[in-house]
Amino acid sequence: MVTVLDTIANAPRLRHPEKAHKPDQEVLRKPDWIRVKAPVSKGYAETREIVKSHKLVTVCEEAGCPNIGECWEKKHATFMIMGEICTRACAFCNVATGIPTALDPDEPARVAHAVKQMGLSHVVITSVDRDDLADGGARHFAEVIRAIRAATPSTTIEILTPDFLRKEGALEIVVAAKPDVFNHNLETVPSNYLTVRPGARYFHSIRLLQRVKELDPSIFTKSGIMVGLGEERNEILQLMDDLRSANVDFMTIGQYLQPSKKHHPVIRFVTPEEFKSFETIGRTKGFLLVASSPLTRSSHHAGDDFARLRAAREAQLRKSA
Ligand code: SF4
Numbered sequence: 133m134v135t136v137l138d139t140i141a142n143a144p145r146l147r148h149p150e151k152a153h154k155p156d157q158e159v160l161r162k163p164d165w166i167r168v169k170a171p172v173s174k175g176y177a178e179t180r181e182i183v184k185s186h187k188l189v190t191v192c193e194e195a196g197c198p199n200i201g202e203c204w205e206k207k208h209a210t211f212m213i214m215g216e217i218c219t220r221a222c223a224f225c226n227v228a229t230g231i232p233t234a235l236d237p238d239e240p241a242r243v244a245h246a247v248k249q250m251g252l253s254h255v256v257i258t259s260v261d262r263d264d265l266a267d268g269g270a271r272h273f274a275e276v277i278r279a280i281r282a283a284t285p286s287t288t289i290e291i292l293t294p295d296f297l298r299k300e301g302a303l304e305i306v307v308a309a310k311p312d313v314f315n316h317n318l319e320t321v322p323s324n325y326l327t328v329r330p331g332a333r334y335f336h337s338i339r340l341l342q343r344v345k346e347l348d349p350s351i352f353t354k355s356g357i358m359v360g361l362g363e364e365r366n367e368i369l370q371l372m373d374d375l376r377s378a379n380v381d382f383m384t385i386g387q388y389l390q391p392s393k394k395h396h397p398v399i400r401f402v403t404p405e406e407f408k409s410f411e412t413i414g415r416t417k418g419f420l421l422v423a424s425s426p427l428t429r430s431s432h433h434a435g436d437d438f439a440r441l442r443a444a445r446e447a448q449l450r451k452s453a
Pocket residue numbers: 191192193197198199200201203204208209210429430431432433
């Protein structure tokens with residue numbers, strides 16, 4: 133039987149193997165409402181220096197995030213742990229696919245030191261998929277959480293994890309480390325999974341989010357999608373219902389932007405008005421918070437959103453008292 137690891141082992145170590153959707157397909161021109169701040173500020177340079185001096189990787193850079201100028205100016209960076217090489221090859225993602233390097237046991241301490249030096253009140257930690265590890269990297273996630281707690285106890289911690297597909301007990305290890313927010317992105321509607329997120333299973337991701345709440349209801353759960361990948365409006369509304377069935381608190385919706393010609397094309401640019409309507413619909417469906425705009429990303433304004441989440445939960449508790 134050919135396994136995922138066999139496939140990875142036999143794959144050439146290229147920047148984007150297997151990610152081509154329709155190579156050299158015309159890239160749609162960005163509309164006027166997608167404007168980003170150029171990464172030129174003093175704060176940006178300082179954040180870059182801290183990241184580099186601690187030998188850390190950020191998803192901001194690896195994913196080519198359009199918000200990097202704005203976020204890094206405010207010293208908001210999202211650290212990507214467990215290396216720069218991912219074991220999956222999602223059609224939307226700019227992170228390299230291949231055989232990952234061994235885990236670095238010093239990484240948790242370096243992340244914690246960088247968080248302290250940056251003075252972060254809220255930090256987001258994500259990772260590449262590590263299907264090659266027996267626990268999918270769960271213990272490493274937990275060690276990073278514990279190292280940050282020890283270095284800066286007042287910093288709230290948000291994690292954005294892979295699905296730990298078929299890794300028995302992995303989720304429990306991460307939840308036991310008590311992150312404040314557990315984010316796992318669905319990325320897109322189920323009908324797109326085979327072309328956009330072929331290594332993942334939609335209902336496995338829903339179940340994972342539901343299980344986090346079952347294990348520890350005090351942890352906020354969060355999930356996000358990109359739109360503009362050919363999904364239908366009704367599919368987004370159904371996905372919202374699926375997330376609410378799993379008691380997910382917070383949903384993010386942003387415009388997919390094609391990192392290169394080799395990635396999945398943008399099928400269309402969703403208008404700001406449509407994003408606003410998703411936010412309104414999401415709130416009526418019971419999410420504590422919905423962030424929906426063309427440049428919304430999982431970790432964009434994560435600290436401010438965490439404060440809003442807490443306030444929304446307290447208001448809900450007062451109402452039900
Ligand atoms: S939105 Fe997230 S990934 Fe993008 S630059 Fe900001 S912190 Fe980094």
